[in-house]
Amino acid sequence: MPKYEAQDRYFKKARDAGYRARSAFKLQAIDEKYDLLRSGMQVLDLGAAPGSFLQYISKKIGEKGLAIGIDLQKIRDLSLRNVKTYEGDVFDDELYKKIVQENGLNKFDLITSDLAPNTTGISFMDGGASLNLSHKVLEVAKKLLKKGGGVVIKILPGFNEGDLFGELRKNFVQVKKYRPQAIRKSSRESYIICLNKR
Numbered sequence: 001m002p003k004y005e006a007q008d009r010y011f012k013k014a015r016d017a018g019y020r021a022r023s024a025f026k027l028q029a030i031d032e033k034y035d036l037l038r039s040g041m042q043v044l045d046l047g048a049a050p051g052s053f054l055q056y057i058s059k060k061i062g063e064k065g066l067a068i069g070i071d072l073q074k075i076r077d078l079s080l081r082n083v084k085t086y087e088g089d090v091f092d093d094e095l096y097k098k099i100v101q102e103n104g105l106n107k108f109d110l111i112t113s114d115l116a117p118n119t120t121g122i123s124f125m126d127g128g129a130s131l132n133l134s135h136k137v138l139e140v141a142k143k144l145l146k147k148g149g150g151v152v153i154k155i156l157p158g159f160n161e162g163d164l165f166g167e168l169r170k171n172f173v174q175v176k177k178y179r180p181q182a183i184r185k186s187s188r189e190s191y192i193i194c195l196n197k198r
């Protein structure tokens with residue numbers, strides 16, 4: 001199938017499923033492969049706007065679960081009872097204190113990050129910004145993820161991954177890289193899946 005047709009297919013699929021972005025299908029593919037989301041889970045979604053990851057997570061965790069989304073941009077109301085959103089910066093540690101307090105939470109079962117910096121097109125700069133975000137996700141996971149929990153992290157190419165992978169392997173039993181089909185062929189992003197927090 002020509003490339004544009006495949007892109008169009010995911011765009012239409014997202015629209016038909018009521019998703020705000022095609023990204024939901026990337027998370028679905030990751031979930032189907034690694035069996036991450038279950039009923040009743042508490043999930044933190046970093047870089048959550050416009051909200052398609054949250055829409056997928058909401059369905060999977062059901063009414064007993066809770067998903068919290070954070071983004072620099074306002075997330076338009078999703079009208080989902082098991083989802084709460086916060087407008088803010090993932091580097092703002094006060095925000096996590098507020099979230100934990102306001103929702104009577106202790107730790108999360110899963111953290112998903114689709115965080116992406118504003119790209120410049122200059123590979124080492126974009127990769128560096130993505131690496132910085134990924135290290136922040138790991139720092140948040142160290143504090144706020146339950147033992148045995150998992151993390152999904154979007155990464156852009158162009159950085160020295162070795163450093164990040166080493167750190168992740170210290171903290172998780174399994175660390176893998178996965179590139180779901182729903183990613184545009186022209187995009188070089190992929191995801192790191194970390195399972196079973198030590």
Ligand SMILES: C[S@@+](CC[C@H](N)C(=O)[O-])C[C@H]1O[C@@H](n2cnc3c(N)ncnc32)[C@H](O)[C@@H]1O
Nearest residue numbers: 023047049050051052053071072089090114116
């Ligand atoms: C690819 S989009 C996320 C799409 C989302 N997962 C969905 O399914 O709708 C990446 C998001 O990361 C957010 N972002 C980038 N840096 C951030 C930061 N420091 N704090 C919070 N959000 C950030 C951007 O505002 C952007 O909305």
